[in-house]
Amino acid sequence: MKKTDTTKSVRSKGFEKRIKAAAGxxxxxxxxxxxxxxxxxxxxxxxxxxxxxxLNGRYDLEVIDIYQRPTxxxxxxxxxxxxxxxxxxxxxxxxxxxxxxxxxxxxxxxxRPGKTKTSSKSV
Amino acid sequence: MTDKTIKRGHQRSQxxxxxxxxxxxxxxTGGGLPxxxxxxxxxxxxxxxTLFGMEFLVQGARQYNEPGIFVSFEENSxxxxxxxxxxxxxxxxxxxxxxxxxxxxxxxxxxxEVTGEYDLEGLFVRLQxxxxxxxxxxxVLDTIETLFSALPNEGILRAELRRLFRWLKAKGLTAVITAxxxxxxxxxxxxxxYVSDCVIALDHLVTNLVATRRLRIVxxxxxxxxxxxxxxxxxxxxxSVLPITSVAxxxxxxxxxxxxxxxxxxxxxxxKGFFRGSxxxxxxxxxxxxxxxxxxxxDSVCRRRERCLYLAFEESENQIIRNMRSIGIELEQxxxxxxxxxxxxxxxxxxxxxxxxxxxxxxxTVKPQAVLFDxxxxxxxxxxxxxxxxxxxxxxxYLKLNxxxxxxxxxxxxxxxxxxxxxxxxxxxxxxxxxxIELGGERNRGLYVLKSRxxxxxxxxxxxxxxxxxxxxxxVYVGGENVLTGSARAAQETKERAEETLRSEEIxxxxxxxxxxxxxxxxxxxxxxxxxxxxEEELNVNLGELKLKKQVVKEDHExxxxxxxxxxxxxxxxxxxxxxxx
Numbered sequence: 001m002k003k004t005d006t007t008k009s010v011r012s013k014g015f016e017k018r019i020k021a022a023a024g025x026x027x028x029x030x031x032x033x034x035x036x037x038x039x040x041x042x043x044x045x046x047x048x049x050x051x052x053x054x055l056n057g058r059y060d061l062e063v064i065d066i067y068q069r070p071t072x073x074x075x076x077x078x079x080x081x082x083x084x085x086x087x088x089x090x091x092x093x094x095x096x097x098x099x100x101x102x103x104x105x106x107x108x109x110x111x112r113p114g115k116t117k118t119s120s121k122s123v
Numbered sequence: 124m125t126d127k128t129i130k131r132g133h134q135r136s137q138x139x140x141x142x143x144x145x146x147x148x149x150x151x152t153g154g155g156l157p158x159x160x161x162x163x164x165x166x167x168x169x170x171x172x173t174l175f176g177m178e179f180l181v182q183g184a185r186q187y188n189e190p191g192i193f194v195s196f197e198e199n200s201x202x203x204x205x206x207x208x209x210x211x212x213x214x215x216x217x218x219x220x221x222x223x224x225x226x227x228x229x230x231x232x233x234x235x236e237v238t239g240e241y242d243l244e245g246l247f248v249r250l251q252x253x254x255x256x257x258x259x260x261x262x263v264l265d266t267i268e269t270l271f272s273a274l275p276n277e278g279i280l281r282a283e284l285r286r287l288f289r290w291l292k293a294k295g296l297t298a299v300i301t302a303x304x305x306x307x308x309x310x311x312x313x314x315x316x317y318v319s320d321c322v323i324a325l326d327h328l329v330t331n332l333v334a335t336r337r338l339r340i341v342x343x344x345x346x347x348x349x350x351x352x353x354x355x356x357x358x359x360x361x362x363s364v365l366p367i368t369s370v371a372x373x374x375x376x377x378x379x380x381x382x383x384x385x386x387x388x389x390x391x392x393x394x395k396g397f398f399r400g401s402x403x404x405x406x407x408x409x410x411x412x413x414x415x416x417x418x419x420x421x422d423s424v425c426r427r428r429e430r431c432l433y434l435a436f437e438e439s440e441n442q443i444i445r446n447m448r449s450i451g452i453e454l455e456q457x458x459x460x461x462x463x464x465x466x467x468x469x470x471x472x473x474x475x476x477x478x479x480x481x482x483x484x485x486x487x488t489v490k491p492q493a494v495l496f497d498x499x500x501x502x503x504x505x506x507x508x509x510x511x512x513x514x515x516x517x518x519x520x521y522l523k524l525n526x527x528x529x530x531x532x533x534x535x536x537x538x539x540x541x542x543x544x545x546x547x548x549x550x551x552x553x554x555x556x557x558x559x560i561e562l563g564g565e566r567n568r569g570l571y572v573l574k575s576r577x578x579x580x581x582x583x584x585x586x587x588x589x590x591x592x593x594x595x596x597x598x599v600y601v602g603g604e605n606v607l608t609g610s611a612r613a614a615q616e617t618k619e620r621a622e623e624t625l626r627s628e629e630i631x632x633x634x635x636x637x638x639x640x641x642x643x644x645x646x647x648x649x650x651x652x653x654x655x656x657x658x659e660e661e662l663n664v665n666l667g668e669l670k671l672k673k674q675v676v677k678e679d680h681e682x683x684x685x686x687x688x689x690x691x692x693x694x695x696x697x698x699x700x701x702x703x704x705x
Contacts, residue, residue, distance in 0.1 A: 034244040043239075066245060070252035077229045078245035080274065084238075096274070097239030108236040 027051075027059040027109070028088040034081040035067050039098045043082035046099035054111050138345050141189070141261070141297040144182025145175070147364030151349040152340060156321055161288050161298040163318040165310045166325030171336065171357050172301040174210070175325065176263035177203070178361045179299050181212050183261045184222035189297075191261035192224045192253050196269040200225040210361055221257045230273035237275050243283040247290060254294065262291065263299045271312050281317075288317050309341065320344045326352070335474050335510065338364055354510060356476030363480070374523040376400070376577075381528065384423030385416070387596035388555075391572055391581035397553055398577065399492075400526040402519050404548065406533040407557030411568050412589055413532040414438070416557070417497050418447040418454060419594055420530050425457035429492035432485060433465045436501040440465035451592045464489045470501045478502065479514050486527070493528040499547070500534040512547055519550050552576045557587060560608045567608035570596060586612065 031047055033040035044063055051059045066073045066081070076085060080096040086109060093108050140154035149155050156162045156179070166172050173195075180191035195203060203225055204214045217223035228246070253259065267284065274280055291298045300318055305311035315322055322341040327334055337352040355364040380395035389396040397403055403420075405413050417433075424431040435443060443465070444454045457463035466485055470478070486494065502511045515531075522529045531551070548554055554573040559566050568587035572580045585596040586608045599608050607615050 032245065034242075034248060039240060039242070066248045070248050073245050073249040073252065074226065078249065079228060079230060079243060079270070080241040080246075081244040081248075082241065083245060092234060093236065094234050095236045095238045097237050097241045100239035101237075104236050104238050 025058070025089045027055050027086065029059060029061045030076070030085045030087060031061065031063045032066050032072070032076065032078050032081060032083045032085070033063060035065060040065075040082055042098045042100070043084075046102070047084060047105075050099070050102060050105060054106065054109075140346075141183070142187060143179050144186050145178055145362050145364060147353070147355070148338070148362070151338075151353060151364060152321075152343065153346055153348060156297055156299070157343070157346070158297050159292065159295040160320040161291055161300055161318045162321040162323065163300050163302060163310070163315055164323045164325065165302045165304055165315070165341075167304040167327060170304075170325035170327050171355075171362060172325060173198075173265050174357060174362060175323075176265050176299045176301055177207055177212070177214075180223060180261055180263055181207075181214075181217065184217050184220075189260035190222045190224075190257040191263065192226060192250070192257075192259045193263045193265065194226045194228055194250070194253075194267075195265050196228050196230065196267060197265065199227040199229070203227075210359055212361075224253050224257060224259070226253060230269060232273050235273065241276075241279060243270075243280075243287065247287065254296070260295075260297060261299075262296045263301070265299075265301045266303060267300055268302050268310070268312050268314065284314070285317050325355075335476055354476050354513065356474075356480045358477070358480040358484070374400075374520070375526075377526060381427070382423045383416075384419035384421075385594050385596060387585065388570070388594075391583070391585065391596075392553070392575055393578040393580060395578070397528065400523055400528055401552035401576070402522070402529040402531065402550060403553045403555070404531045404533055404551040405555045405557065406535045408535060408559055411557035411559060412587060412594065413534070413557060414443065414497055415447070415450055415452075415589055415594055416555075417495050417530060417532055418443070418450075418452045420493070421454065421463060421495055422452050422457070424493045424528075425460075425462040429462070430489060431457070431463045432489050432491040432494045433463060434482065434485075434494065434496050435465060435467040436470050436496070436498060438497075439467050443467075449591070450589050450594070464491070475502065475510055475514050479518065482518065483521070486522075486525070491527060493530060494522060495530045496532065498532040498534050500532075512550075515547050516550055548574075560586075562608060563611040563614075565609045565611065569599065569608060 029047070029051070031043060033043060047061065051061055064072060066078060072078070076083075082096070082098060084095040084099065084105075086093040086095075089110075095105055095108055099105060139158040140152070140156065141158040142149050142155035143152075164172050164175050177193060180193055183189040183191050193203070198206070207214050214223060214225060218225060226249075228249075250262070254262070267287075270280060270284075271277065288298075288300070300314065302310035302312070302314045304324075305313075309315045309322065309324065319342070321343045324339045324341050326337045326339070328337055329335075336355050336357065338355045339352045340348045340350065353364050355362055377399040379399040380397065381399050382389050382396040383392070405416050407413050421431050421433055433440075433443070438446070440458075444458070447454050454463060458465065464485070466481075468478075468481075473481075482494075499511070499515065502514070519529055531547075533547070551574075553575040556571055556573045558569050558571075560569045561567075568589075569584050570587040571582075571584045574580075584599055586599045588595040588597060599612060
């Protein structure tokens with residue numbers, strides 16, 4: 001029990017640091033969709049909502065239709081659609097799907113630890 | 124509606140094929156891969172799947188003017204370019220000419236988070252843009268299975284792959300999709316479910332510690348195809364498949380004759396020797412002089428100012444030269460002049476495919492008029508009899524097409540003297556058998572021509588002598604009930620000579636006796652003759668006297684008659700007729 005407590009505190013300390021570091025940074029996000037399919041629209045709505053909620057004012061989200069700019073699909077290694085790429089802050093991460101699972105996106109964006117209590121509850 | 128009727132009916136319209144340009148494969152598949160359809164190439168690691176795909180594209184671009192796209196899920200473009208430059212493929216040049224696109228699809232599992240439903244539309248868009256950019260006709264996906272480990276939710280993935288293959292088909296692209304071999308299945312992820320037009324399996328079989336690559340066409344919808352496992356090889360010119368039925372036996376037959384290097388052997392072969400471009404097999408048990416015969420032939424080839432390639436599987440070049448010097452054949456002069464090229468390698472050095480490849484390459488560089496294999500039996504250590512036969516068939520066809528005389532030696536065993544281990548005899552035009560003849564505590568060598576197509580040949584066994592001036596063939600003693608060689612032959616010959624002398628002496632003697640008899644008879648005849656003559660003379664004398672007496676008597680009678688008629692005269696003469704007349 002003690003051990004888990006200490007590790008938790010250490011971990012949360014690390015997270016605090018990273019969140020602080022991340023907090024100042026601007027998020028550069030690119031969402032690649034394929035036309036205005038229901039899935040694309042769902043992804044756009046979901047990610048916009050999420051950004052507004054968690055990254056208010058410090059994000060740059062661009063939605064790109066790869067039908068319009070197919071060469072980007074190659075350059076950005078887009079296989080699946082929709083794909084969200086977190087270009088900054090590093091490390092680079094990709095999210096594929098219609099962005100319905102908010103938890104996973106937040107985890108991937110290093111935004112989850114802000115809600116440590118919920119996460120520990122879920123664990 | 125069977126595949127066959129389609130094929131026979133409208134072969135052109137129904138089944139256009141896309142030639143791969145891979146040596147031999149187009150012959151096995153009857154023209155190439157199905158045009159505008161996907162083909163699955165499955166095999167384990169290191170089977171040559173990537174190479175297969177790349178060669179399909181490179182040959183397509185070079186020979187058939189069909190631009191292609193190589194979508195690699197494993198190696199990036201730089202690695203690919205580097206790997207294939209060792210095969211002499213300048214991928215950069217093809218890329219620059221817009222004949223080829225190398226596209227690396229990079230997927231890193233750890234970077235990816237799945238947040239809901241997705242599709243592979245991104246890949247579709249990407250492929251579409253690549254296809255449009257060069258007007259691609261061919262595409263290779265190597266290895267799309269990587270997606271299974273990179274992306275979760277297999278259900279979505281399978282549905283998307285099915286859609287992808289349908290899409291490629293609709294686009295009219297001839298596609299090669301490579302896949303890892305699975306346990307029990309053809310592919311690890313069951314891709315054969317989706318790609319069903321043509322499936323090719325590549326394999327890497329290790330027998331007797333030597334690996335042989337094999338290729339098999341598992342299915343080919345709507346077309347007949349060779350069903351065997353064909354050995355194939357990868358060398359610095361790419362893949363070549365070795366279908367044994369590839370060459371349609373169309374080579375021209377030469378009527379030119381070349382010497383075997385042994386005049387007496389030439390005499391046995393209709394007096395002129397072998398046909399140029401024919402295949403010759405010399406089989407025999409150990410130590411019967413196969414290599415010596417080979418050396419004789421090599422020597423005669425070089426003497427005709429032709430080039431000769433000697434493939435030695437048992438002895439090194441130096442050893443052969445040294446050993447042949449002992450029977451008076453100087454091969455070193457020919458190697459120095461460049462007419463004789465040795466290539467000595469242990470058969471186990473590499474697989475059969477590599478041997479074949481090397482032999483092909485050597486033949487192409489040396490351009491010989493004759494190739495010698497000494498002995499082919501050793502290749503058996505590398506692969507089974509069938510593979511060796513397949514290889515030799517292919518090789519002989521190739522040699523015949525190029526009018527190269529092939530000379531093989533084969534080590535046979537005592538009990539299988541007239542059946543070669545490799546069952547290659549049917550491939551051979553001339554078959555000379557060397558055998559041991561054990562007699563009277565000696566082992567001697569015998570030679571005879573088992574067969575020789577297209578020429579009259581001797582049915583005689585000749586004794587085969589290795590002298591310091593080379594091979595000599597002499598007649599064996601064939602008399603009575605057995606064949607004698609060596610000292611037994613010599614003894615027999617001496618014996619015969621002695622008997623002969625005796626016989627001729629006897630004849631002389633009889634002749635003389637006859638003479639004498641005749642002389643004796645003649646003398647007797649002469650004696651009788653002279654006796655007869657003497658008697659005849661005497662008889663003749665007597666006869667004369669008698670005749671005279673008879674005359675006198677007759678005259679007396681007449682006188683007496685006259686006297687009786689005249690009276691007086693008769694009385695006067697009475698005393699004269701005192702003897703009574705008869």
